[in-house]
Amino acid sequence: MRALLARLRKRDRVGPSAENNGYGGPVSPGSIERGQGAAGVEVLALTGEHDLYTASDLQTQLQAVLTETPAVVVDLTETTFIDSSIVGVLIDARQTAEQSSKGFSVCLAEDSAPTVRRIFEITGLTAALPVLPDRDQASQAAAAGAKTAS
Amino acid sequence: MEGTPIRLEMPARPDNLSVIRQALHGVAETAGIEQQLLGDIQMAVTEACTNVILHAYEDGGPLEVEIDLDPEMVTVAVRDTGIGLSSVAKPDDPTRHLGLPMITALTSRLEIGVPKDGRGTEVLMGFALT
Numbered sequence: 001m002r003a004l005l006a007r008l009r010k011r012d013r014v015g016p017s018a019e020n021n022g023y024g025g026p027v028s029p030g031s032i033e034r035g036q037g038a039a040g041v042e043v044l045a046l047t048g049e050h051d052l053y054t055a056s057d058l059q060t061q062l063q064a065v066l067t068e069t070p071a072v073v074v075d076l077t078e079t080t081f082i083d084s085s086i087v088g089v090l091i092d093a094r095q096t097a098e099q100s101s102k103g104f105s106v107c108l109a110e111d112s113a114p115t116v117r118r119i120f121e122i123t124g125l126t127a128a129l130p131v132l133p134d135r136d137q138a139s140q141a142a143a144a145g146a147k148t149a150s
Numbered sequence: 151m152e153g154t155p156i157r158l159e160m161p162a163r164p165d166n167l168s169v170i171r172q173a174l175h176g177v178a179e180t181a182g183i184e185q186q187l188l189g190d191i192q193m194a195v196t197e198a199c200t201n202v203i204l205h206a207y208e209d210g211g212p213l214e215v216e217i218d219l220d221p222e223m224v225t226v227a228v229r230d231t232g233i234g235l236s237s238v239a240k241p242d243d244p245t246r247h248l249g250l251p252m253i254t255a256l257t258s259r260l261e262i263g264v265p266k267d268g269r270g271t272e273v274l275m276g277f278a279l280t
Contacts, residue, residue, distance in 0.1 A: 029168070049171070052200050053164035055244050081171070083196045084248035091246060115189040122255045123248055 028080050030054045032061055037139030041103070043073045049081035055089050062093040071103030071142035075135055080113045087123055094129055103146030105130040107138035155218040162203045162213035162230060167196055170215055174226075177217050183224065183279070191224060191277050194256040197249035198228040198273045204243050206232030206271065223258070224277040231270040 028048035037043045042065045050058065065072045074090060076082070090106060097104035108120060108131050120126045130145070132138035158173055160166045171192045178188040195215065202213050207230070214229040254260055259276030 049168060051164065051167045051196055052203060052244070053167060059244065081192070081196075083167075083193065083200060084245040084252055085200060086244075087248055088244040088246040092244070114186065115193060118189065119193065119252070122252055 030079075032058060034061070034065070037073050037075075037142075038136045039071075039139055039143040041071045041073055041139040041142050042069045043075050043107075043135060043139065045075040045078060046082075046086075047078040047080075050079060050086045051081070051083040052085040055085035058086065059089045059092065062089065063096065066093065066096055066100060066102050066104070069102075070146040071139075072097070073105050073107055073135065073138040073142050075107040075138065076116055077107055077109045077112055077135070079116050082116055082119055084119075084123070087119065087125060090125070090129060097145070101146070103142035103144065105132055105138045105142040105145065107132055107135050109133055155216050157217075158215045159212055162199075162207060162211055164200075164203055166213065167199055167203075170195060170199055173215070174217070177219075178224075181219055181224075187224070187277060187279070190256045191226065191275075194253045194275050194277075195226050195228060197245075197252050198226075198275065200245060201249050201273070202228060202230045202232070202271075204245070206230035208233075222279055224279060225259075226275050226277075228273045228275070229265050229270060231265075233270075 030046065030048040030050040032054070033045045033047065035043045035045060044061055044065065046058070062072065062074070074093070094104050106129050108117065110133055120131065125131070130141055132141050156177060158170065160169065174192050174195060175188065178191070199213060199215065211230060211232055216227040218225040253273070253275060257275045258278040261274040263272055264270070265272040
């Protein structure tokens with residue numbers, strides 16, 4: 001069993017696989033990249049798979065961005081898996097943004113991974129969070145949210 | 151592969167969640183299970199295992215995943231030897247208790263009980279193949 005776990009973990013570190021179509025494919029390690037979208041809005045782009053293992057890192061980064069800047073977008077375009085712990089972090093971030101008069105939105109494209117779109121459907125997240133289909137629209141919505149709140 | 155359960159046992163830690171999904175992918179690929187169903191299985195099993203990691207133990211313990219295939223159903227059992235899913239409330243639980251409703255939505259059959267040896271919790275999830 002130890003050999004199997006070591007082999008699987010090694011494979012996990014190799015990097016995203018071209019086979020992974022975001023619908024129950026092989027594991028792609030999760031990473032969070034910080035960038036900028038339209039109107040100078042900060043963007044946290046999640047690539048690969050995200051679950052309880054990366055949830056606290058996402059929460060820390062979101063809280064930092066919301067402290068430092070007026071608005072943030074979480075871009076799930078290149079995300080291949082999220083679970084309820086990530087959903088919880090997104091809901092928390094939205095609440096923090098509202099309480100601190102900051103803008104917050106999520107980018108989920110039409111061609112985003114089916115498993116990620118499915119969790120939004122199952123949990124009703126699409127109605128609970130501001131979800132936009134591309135990074136520009138999500139950035140504009142977050143910037144507008146910050147202006148409305150201030 | 152039908153008829154012979156596949157059993158994985160590992161420490162109940164967040165870094166093992168991707169290992170479990172990878173194992174499910176391997177089993178599904180070998181058995182010819184379609185990608186959409188595999189995605190549902192990976193989501194539900196991740197939620198069940200996350201519940202074990204967050205709530206089963208005060209200070210860590212084993213997590214067992216058993217996968218059983220028959221012509222009509224994929225059955226996955228997630229077991230722990232802890233003190234019950236709702237017994238250990240951790241203040242840093244980020245899931246907002248969405249896990250169980252998600253498992254219910256994703257499965258064709260769901261049973262939560264005590265493993266045969268009488269210790270811990272067993273979450274038995276069935277996924278219809280037809």
